[in-house]
Amino acid sequence: MTDLIQQIAFIKEIDKLKYIKRKTKLFHSDRCENDAEHSWHLAMMVIVLAEHSNEKIDILKVLKMVLIHDIVEIDSGDIFMFDTKKSHDNTAEELKAAERIFGLLPKEQAKDLIEIWLEFEKGKTNEAKFAKAMDRFEPILQNVSNNGGTWKEYHVPKEKVLDKTKSINNGSKSIWDYSLNEIEKLFKTI
């Protein structure tokens, strides 16, 4: 019963992810996406696109990664992909957030989820590469649907977009080929 009480405290706490707004807008929309919606969408993308992974992956682990990957932002806030001042690396602030929030869970479970989150952040394993590819791919689809979206809004040049998204290739060559083509096409029109 103690475990259940701790788990419920965590479930209540993570409701706050629904208030963390991203810069990126929904498809064909000017409404910002929040982190909970974003995490759900990535999870659906994992289910549907897993066959395009370059390497064999443990889908359950990738799902866990994308479902929890932004939970630290409850404390540390969303960092825009093209923010030049704030680091996107696994910062001390994010690690502290992970320890506080996952730390609400029973000890073993907290440890497991922090490990999965760190594995995602490091981006070295096949699962992390594919999860990160999904995290980069969703805003491409969104920005293309919004005629340039945040790229246009924040005057991000094509080279910078390509530089920040090319790691999709590490997770899925076919999804990167598709992305590259979409980015090239878009930048001819904006």
Added chain:
Amino acid sequence: MTDLIQQIAFIKEIDKLKYIKRKTKLFHSDRCENDAEHSWHLAMMVIVLAEHSNEKIDILKVLKMVLIHDIVEIDSGDIFMFDTKKSHDNTAEELKAAERIFGLLPKEQAKDLIEIWLEFEKGKTNEAKFAKAMDRFEPILQNVSNNGGTWKEYHVPKEKVLDKTKSINNGSKSIWDYSLNEIEKLFKTI
């Protein structure tokens, strides 16, 4: 490549789930939850609470169930748990929606996801029982945090709440014990 194009059409289409509002409000809030946020929260609950399932379950399948369970509402709309006019059963309208939306995917994938959705709807397997328990449990936590929430707002008596939520017991006895206690406590104060 044809498969990828179809899969991306599906990924774009399901963005609409973010606009489908539920009656239930976020925790300690008067802001309605949308179906995408709700589905993400259920997925997190599955990850964290799976050990409380009465029976051994395939967690990956349960995750798929909760992530896709409301996608049909893009066409058919959200039905309030205590709506007395509209049926909550797997209606012809919902099946049509499932065929249209999942039907955007390559044939085999569409078939798989429709099957998983139907398995959830029927609620007979261990996985479906646990997924449905999560779907019933989240609004209990939310309504308790909101001093009665939608139950108070729509004058739903305790007996009706218990009648609509008691199936949690089929998925998890310990979560049902916790829920029952929370509902009893709450109705003494509202």
